[in-house]
Amino acid sequence: MNSSITMLAAHNNATWCDAVCRAHDRPGEFHETIWLTRLGTPRFYPDAVTTAGVEAAPAQLKAIADLISSNRRREWFVKDSFHCLRLESLGFEPLFDAEWIAMSGVRPDGRHHQPGDRSTIVTDEAGLSAWERSWADEDAKASAIPLPRVFMPGLLADDSIVFVSIQGEDGSTGGGILNRGADVVGLSNLFGSQMDRVWRSLIAIAGESFPGLPLVGYEHGHDIAAAKLAGFETIGPLRIWRLPATAR
Incomplete structure (x- = not known):
């Protein structure tokens, strides 16, 4: 697999975050390289998800700076989908690192592995x-x-x-x-x-x-x-x- 599936994973996650926020009447905004919401999110959900890599970092940094300037009295969270942003310059600190995962092609047969489930x-x-x-x-x-x-x-x-x-x-x-x-x-x-x-x-x-x-x-x-x-x-x-x- 290559970066194309990683980009699809990031877009999928942004779509999911948007659905959760919309269900709370806090719709987000899809921009060319980032999804964000200005209205706050449920716990565990980010205020922004990047959907493109390092080539888009300058535009993403500007979007995030503009976003947080609206309210500095609350916490903000950003999902840096390609681990390429330097958000320390805006006062952010790393919360945790993770790995995107994917599976395509033939899948293991899980239906009958545990028949009691x-x-x-x-x-x-x-x-x-x-x-x-x-x-x-x-x-x-x-x-x-x-x-x-x-x-x-x-x-x-x-x-x-x-x-x-x-x-x-x-x-x-x-x-x-x-x-x-x-x-x-x-x-x-x-x-x-x-x-x-x-x-x-x-x-x-x-x-x-x-x-x-x-x-x-x-x-x-x-x-x-x-x-x-x-x-x-x-x-x-x-x-x-x-x-x-x-x-x-």
Whole structure:
């Protein structure tokens, strides 16, 4: 694989971020080399995602500088999709580095590898609420106050987005999200106690829901190894940047 699939992965991720923000009535803007939103984002989601590499860095830096100038009293986050920006000059600090991943061609047969698992597609608001509670379980346990919703019911009306819930015979649970965009399918927000089974189930559902399209995503830390075991390969680095809020 080459940089073209990495660019598709970045565009796919920007499309997904835009969908999540639109579901919160905070639409973003697609520019030639960057997606951004001026209205704030749900937790874990960036205010900007770059969609082109180093040749576009000057234009992206200007767009980001203009964006953050609108409100320096809050945090800002940027997904530097090609790990090529020097955002220290604007006061940002690296939050974490990650790797884009992709799978195309013949896929491992995950459907029958764990016959006791049952994968279902979430179709209603009650199911989505239950799915999000499972996804956010560890964060919710650590929080003293109820956490705001990230995934709003309006996302269920988009036929390019699939929430997958996985139930194992052993009582284990898991899931993830598929989103079609930029001629690829993005896998994100994977969770579960048996991650090898989660990966296999999501790959199988992706093949059924969006046949023939390459799969993409990004992971970091130990999760990269799990993705590789599932059949993905790394296709390029990215960096998440954070700009701390200024004192009021």
